[in-house]
Amino acid sequence: xxxxxRILVIYAHPAPHRSRINRRxxxxxxxxxxxxxxxxxxxxxxxxxxxxxxxxxxxxAELVVFLHPIRWYSMPSLLKEWVDSVLLPGWAYxxxxxxxxxxxxxxxxxxxxxxxxxxxxxxxxxxxxAFLPPFEQTARLCGMQWWPPHILHGAxxxxxxxxxxxVAAFRARLEQFLDTTRRASAHGI
Amino acid sequence: xxxxxRILVIYAHPAPHRSRINRRxxxxxxxxxxxxxxxxxxxxxxxxxxxxxxxxxxxxAELVVFLHPIRWYSMPSLLKEWVDSVLLPGWAYxxxxxxxxxxxxxxxxxxxxxxxxxxxxxxxxxxxxAFLPPFEQTARLCGMQWWPPHILHGAxxxxxxxxxxxVAAFRARLEQFLDTTRRASAHGI
Numbered sequence: 507x508x509x510x511x512r513i514l515v516i517y518a519h520p521a522p523h524r525s526r527i528n529r530r531x532x533x534x535x536x537x538x539x540x541x542x543x544x545x546x547x548x549x550x551x552x553x554x555x556x557x558x559x560x561x562x563x564x565x566x567a568e569l570v571v572f573l574h575p576i577r578w579y580s581m582p583s584l585l586k587e588w589v590d591s592v593l594l595p596g597w598a599y600x601x602x603x604x605x606x607x608x609x610x611x612x613x614x615x616x617x618x619x620x621x622x623x624x625x626x627x628x629x630x631x632x633x634x635x636a637f638l639p640p641f642e643q644t645a646r647l648c649g650m651q652w653w654p655p656h657i658l659h660g661a662x663x664x665x666x667x668x669x670x671x672x673v674a675a676f677r678a679r680l681e682q683f684l685d686t687t688r689r690a691s692a693h694g695i
Numbered sequence: 696x697x698x699x700x701r702i703l704v705i706y707a708h709p710a711p712h713r714s715r716i717n718r719r720x721x722x723x724x725x726x727x728x729x730x731x732x733x734x735x736x737x738x739x740x741x742x743x744x745x746x747x748x749x750x751x752x753x754x755x756a757e758l759v760v761f762l763h764p765i766r767w768y769s770m771p772s773l774l775k776e777w778v779d780s781v782l783l784p785g786w787a788y789x790x791x792x793x794x795x796x797x798x799x800x801x802x803x804x805x806x807x808x809x810x811x812x813x814x815x816x817x818x819x820x821x822x823x824x825a826f827l828p829p830f831e832q833t834a835r836l837c838g839m840q841w842w843p844p845h846i847l848h849g850a851x852x853x854x855x856x857x858x859x860x861x862v863a864a865f866r867a868r869l870e871q872f873l874d875t876t877r878r879a880s881a882h883g884i
Binding site: 644 | 709741742766767768769770771772773775776778779782818819820821825826828829831832833835836
């Protein structure tokens, strides 16, 4: 029997054929044993989400990764529909609810503009961190552990070397998590 | 010939039959001459947005209102799809683009939880203002004028009096805008 995926990567790219970086991140993750890459735009092109299926995927995961390009300082709309539909009160959060408690949450995103445009008085008016509270607090309300996000700014103009480094770091962090949880599991922790 | 609407209210309630407050705000706005209330979930139940139509509505408006309940510290998914689809580069923003420049942008939202839950160390971890940058910066990138948001916290438990007051203030602010722009127009400003 194949081992259940310990890492669930929720991949949401509204135009995957034009993806240069997110697709590579998805492929790198998908090549690892113990990782399930779940492509939302491929699975739900009509935006009609199978809530029970999504909840079952979340239940078995130890780490949940949101992998997507930033769209308008936030997540793509289908991922928002996923959040709105799947993270229901009484299941994801609320008094006595423990479904997602203690699972890791990792945001892996790209932005089109370079980092220096995310500043007061620059094009995007705020440091990028100012746009993170909706993500962070969504994870926290469900009792998940917020990991420092994995961000590549300036995706549009990123060099191949920068992309390679970013993908390698993503993969290495996932591998490290899998190794750690495997060891913990082998020792019955 | 009827006057074109000066105020465009983009109304986005994912469960309008369960709305107690947003529906009243929509009705109050819709009763005013010069306001068009555009119900996104009624118009686009399949999430397939007519971009040209939406852009035409935006072009004729002087004030754009987003009217919706807050969902997961952000906008409902269909409104996000609207933002992602309609506010295109080269039309809504970018070098030399002036389509939306100078129009007002007003966020009118409700939250389920009371205001005191929006604090560090409280349920939602941040003051509510920490969740506004994505809205604010979306408006600003398009050159729109950010109005102080019209917020009703604790919608679930709000008294009828609090709702009445909130609706009346919403309507009064819209009327004031219509009066001002009418006068300015009459004087050829």
